[in-house]
Structure formats: C-alpha cells, structure tokens
Amino acid sequence: MSSSDLREKFIEFFVEKGHKIVSSSSLVPENDASVLFTTAGMQQFKRYFSFPDEAPAPKVVSVQKCVRTGDIDDVGDETHLTYFEMLGNFSFGYNADGRGSDITRMDADQVSARDYNCKPYFKKEAIAWAWEFLTKELSIDKSRIYATYFKDEKNEVPEDVESLNVLNSIDGLTEIKPQGFDDNFWSLGTEGAPGGPTVEFYVDGIEIWNLVFNEYILKNGKYEPADIKGVDTGMGLERLATVMQGVHDVYQIDTFRPIITKIEEISGNKYEEYKKEFRIIIDHIKASVYLVADGVEPSNKDRGYVLRRLIRRAIVKARQIGIENDFCVNVSPAVISTDDTCGGAEKSLSVNQDTILTVLESEEEKFGKTLNAGLSEFKRIGTITHEVGADRKQELYYIGGMDLFNLFQNYGLPPEVAIEQSRELGIEVRADAMVKFSIYLLEHQNKSRTASAGMFKGGLADNKIETTRLHTVAHLLLAALREVLGEQVEQKGSNITQERLRFDFNHSEKLTPEQIEKVENIVNEKISDSLPVTMQEMAIDDAKKSGALGSFSDRYGDVVKIYTIGAQEDPYSREICGGPHVKNTSELGCFKIVKEESSSAGVRRIRARLE
16 A cells, blocks of 8 residues: 555544544644654644643544654664654543543444544544554454553553453454553653553554553652543554555655655665665655755754754765765655645645755755865874884774864764764764763853953953854854945944944945845854854964955054954955954854944944844
C-alpha cells in the first residue's frame, strides 16, 4: 500500500468508529511554550484530556506532521527520522459525568460507530480497534504481531491488569510481554499533568502502534487515579509503510524514492553506495522544507537554530557526495512533489514553494561562503606530532572545546556539525569537547557583559554589553547604507547608549520607505550570517591600504585598530575604530530602524535599536 492509501484507510476506519477528523496542526505549537516543535499527534489535544468539554468531539482522529530533534545524531540508520507523520485516534472524557462507554464485547466485528455513537472510550475499544485495523484492514498476519503492556514491580503504579486481560481475550495474539516504566508508561512529567500505562503493538519486531491510557494525574510527585480518563494513540506512518511495502529500510518507502532519485541524478552517486549521507540529506531537507512552510526561518536561536543546523548538516553531507552548488533548490522540489493531504490539512508545501526555495537558497548561500574555510581548519587545528621510531613522525589530530568554539565563532559551524565532520575525517574528538565548548561560550558571554570599564571614543555612553552590541551594529549600518545609497556615504557622527543608536551620515535627501526597509533587511541578514568580528592593529597607512574606512582616523594616532566584520579576504565591513565590539554578529539580535530624519544640511540621522 502507498503511504497515501495507508493514511486514507486509517482515517476512514476511525470515522466509521464515530471519530471526528481533525486536521494536522502546525509544526510550531500554538499556546505551548514547553516545546519548540509539535512532536506528537496528541500535542494539539493536551488540554482536552483535562478539559474534555472543550474538545471538538469526544472521539477524534488525525494525521499529524511532527518533528523530533532528540535523535538527530541517530539519523542515518534504517529507522530514525526527524520529520514524520503520526496517525492517531483519541478519546476525551471517559468516566467524566457518567459519560463513559458501556462496551462489554471484545469481538472487534461488533465495534462500530453505530453501536457506540460518539461516547468516549477507553482500553477495550482502543485495543480492539488497533488489532482490527492491523489484522483485518491491513491484513497483517497475526503471527507477525506481538504486544507489550505495563508492569513494573519497582514502581508505585500498579500493573495494568485491565489491558492484560483485554490482550489475553484477543484471538490470534499469542505473545504478550510485560515492560517497565521506561518503556510502557507515558507522562508529561509535570505537576497536574495526565499520564498512564501504554500498550504497544510490534510487527516483525518493529514498534508500530503506541496506545496511551491516561488514567493518572501527577500530584506531589506521585501518580494518583484521575477522575477523567482518555486515550491517546500514535502510529508512525513511515514505519507502517515500511512494513506494508515489504522493505527493511524506512528510506526505501514510496515517499522517499523520488528524493533519492533526484539526489542520485545531481550527485552522480548511488544511494546504495552512500546510504548514511543520502539518509541524512533526505531527512534533514524534508524536515527543513516543512519547517519553513510553517513559518520557521534559520537563525541562531531556538527553532531557527534547529532549522539552521538541519540545513547546514545536509549541505555538509551533500558536499561529501559531490554536490557543490544549488543543492537546496535542486532537492527541495522533489520533497514538495511527494507532499499530499496530511489529515485534511492544506497542501502547505505547494502553496509556499516560492518561500521555501528562497529561504533554503539564501541559507545555503550564506553557509557556502564560510564552509570551505571552516572545513579546511580541521586539518590545521590541534595537531600533535609524536616521535615514532628513530626517523619518522606520526601526526595525530584532535578536536577540543576551544576548537569547537573558534569554529563556531569564526565560521558559523554548529558544534554538533563540527564534531560529526571531525569523526568523518578520522579526527579524534575529545570526550569533554562539548562540555568545554559550553564553558567557553558562557565565559565569552560573561566577558562581553563585564568588559573592563573605561571611556570609548565613537559616541559611546558606556561599555556595557548592550552599548557594545549597538556599537557593532553601527558598522553594519554604515556598510548597508553604502550598499543601498552608494559608496559616497560616510559616517558623520554617532551617539550610542544601552537603549538606542543615533547615527549621522551624509546624504542629500530623505530616505524612502523602501530604502529604509532594504537597509534594515541587509543589517539583519548580516546578523543572521553569524559573521566573525575580528581586530588587528596596524600602521595607519597600512590600514588605509587594506580598504578600511575611517573618517575620523586622525583621532587614533600612528597605529590604529581595524575591526573587520566577515572573512578577512572578503569582509562586509572594515573600519578604523577604538572598540569595543562583540565577537560575532550572531550576538546582536534583531535590528530595527525607529526613525530617519534630518540632522543638518546634507546630513541625515537614523535612530535605531536592537530587539
């Protein structure tokens, strides 16, 4: 069966059982700050387990698009995915106000929407319907299926005897295994949140369907019986398709094949020869496409950082199999072409195709500028030379926390990508590398906040971190103004406090709204590019020869400080300046022009801030 057929069969089956179809929610959760992404089908329904009267119906069915980032490092094997679809059926309000189901039969043929109308249900129905769907709708041989249920003698929660009895009553289910709290109990783990034991169905040893029975409430660190019970089930569409299409590799199912074909075409290599690289590319680009379609943009924070990491890791893997340029715009359409209606949701990919391609292409272009230089660093940094015998030496390489920090600061390489690339090249990664990276990053942030006291030229009111950020962004602003208005633009003065930047420059007329927007966008783009900010000291004549700007160079003496934003060989900004500045534009935040006005004859003034 195709993935589309499986999705349709699942929906139709539970509609017949009286369930209301609910469309997939966005990958960006609404009104839920506890998670970055939608990770399960139940996420949009969490509140209904405690407040069933707010639910759209007592019984609902959905196909939910999900992104889980906890297993990113495992992507590349036969089963792990970052983006996937989850089939789920749900029941809210069982035993609430006496509305619980009165089902007594376990003959799955008798369970229908007609018999039970729209009343909520619990373990008997959920287990019976799952078995019916697997063995009758999908015709999976019963001998291939086994089930697990909750039993953990070390835990205060009692054995789920009710589910065990239901499982024992099913004709043809011959293997039932008890499993403990870690495997067969689900809970949000927060005070007042519902939770409960699970029943899981496995086909050929692969976990296919997880049935969660929310019958407890966490109170004062203990699970107590809940007055309101609910059912939350989840079955991964891609894993189910793997079983139904007779393949042992999830990346061989129908929805991935067009993407594999496209990558083989543009790389000149075959999937069978580079399985790990292909799988990472497929998964990460697919996840990225769906995240962009739901409004996520690459950045250095939160969701944007995860998206950036996915895109950049895919690009690194693409380079390894021979794809140098225009990777994202060539592969993404293959992902978009495989998209069809997910649980009644709009075809968000095709509708947002132009935006998706624009965002991914822009991110690839930004990363490409620094990737080659960053990768070349791996063979230079951390070299240890040891004597081997009398007349030869052996070079050993390692990556430590400071190396990760420098690669991140100077080349925008996320530490996780740097670690993986090191291992690919056979370079040892110190066991404490990530821990030390975090320490160095924190130390850097603390130093920025507590820079040594002193008065600085260039219009700074103080040397606090907020003022330092605005001082740095002033350099980007000047470069952006020269890009939009022309290279005749020079700085004519500035005044910088913790709250705002006031920047004067020569220009004969008021800036148009379009020009203001363009300048603002350019500055924010350079912030997003994670450009390094570096300082060199040199003679003033050498500084001028290097192309450094400096309208006020006579203030600095014979030897001056040159601050460069971007790569030394191709900087975006290079100015004579006394400092202080941040180390990387990623520290700046979002730049906003508040006002553009006249300062004096032939001089304009911009007031701006960082948000």
